[in-house]
Amino acid sequence: MSVRIFSQNAVNDTLKTNIEEPFDYKKYYDCDFGEGNVLIIIKKGKEFTDLKDLRKSGKGFAVKMEAIYSMEFADGQRYESSVVKTITQDSISITNFFNENAAKLAGKPFKLITYPLSSLKYIRFINDRMLSLYNRKNIQKDFDLIVKKMEQAKMCPAVLQFKERNGEMKVCHFYLTSQGYDLLYESNGRVYYLEGKVEWK
Structure with missing residues (x-):
């Protein structure tokens, strides 16, 4: 599988971009980098300095x-592919599914x-997708x-263009694993990890 990934700032950070045909990110997803709240989860007794150090x-x-x-929250509900939409000083709001198509399939x-932050019980980091091995943080x-x-409080999703599917475009959210961020996309209501060759645009 070969895909092209467009970032939100495609005209600025793409080599050999045709400026006369800029990529219209907002056509596919409404998200902009800007000031907002970020939830820092830090080991007890440690001090937060910045994201890089963290x-x-x-x-x-x-x-x-x-x-x-x-x-996973205190009520026992576990969310695997829900998108974080809002973070306040005492709450977090997430979608119940990856998108409307995934909800429809279910x-x-x-x-x-919306949950109070105090009810956030576990976050799992996948170590090995093939073996479904997770590292659970209490x-x-x-x-x-x-x-x-x-600043840049949001991780705006990338937009994928699947070459083998006649240039079909997909919104692709970032998903935190033990190795860093993977990319997830939805097709026919099912959520998949992005695998294969990627060209950043």
């Missing part, structure tokens, strides 16, 4: 709007669900939650 030191990780995280209405026991206002 990632490199292994002290914790960040939850950003428009990205996907495998989350026979459920597509909606937004948020309530081992981590502190900090909400910080930051």
Whole structure:
């Protein structure tokens, strides 16, 4: 499978882009990088300095709007491919499915669900997709939650163009794993990991 991925700033960060034909990101998804809240999940007793240190030191990780995280809450509900839409000082709002097509396949209405941050119980990081191995983080026991206002608070999804499907375009959300971020996309209501050759545009 071969795909082209367009970022939101396609005209600016693409080599050999035809400026006369700029990529219209908003045609496919309404998201813009800007100031907003980021949820910092950091090991108890550790201090937060910045996102780079957080990632490199292994002290914790960040939850950003428009990205996907495998989350479980105190009510026992687990969400594998839900998109984080809003983060406030004391709550997090997520979609109940990846998108409307995924909800339709499950026979459920597509909606937004809001939880208090205090009810976030576990976040799972996939280690091996083939073996379905997960590394589970006990948020309530081992981590502190900090909400910080930051620039570029959202991880706006990429847009994929599938060459083998007559140039079909797909919105592709970032999904946090143990190795970093993977890309997920939906086809006929089912959610898939992006595999194969990728050309960044």
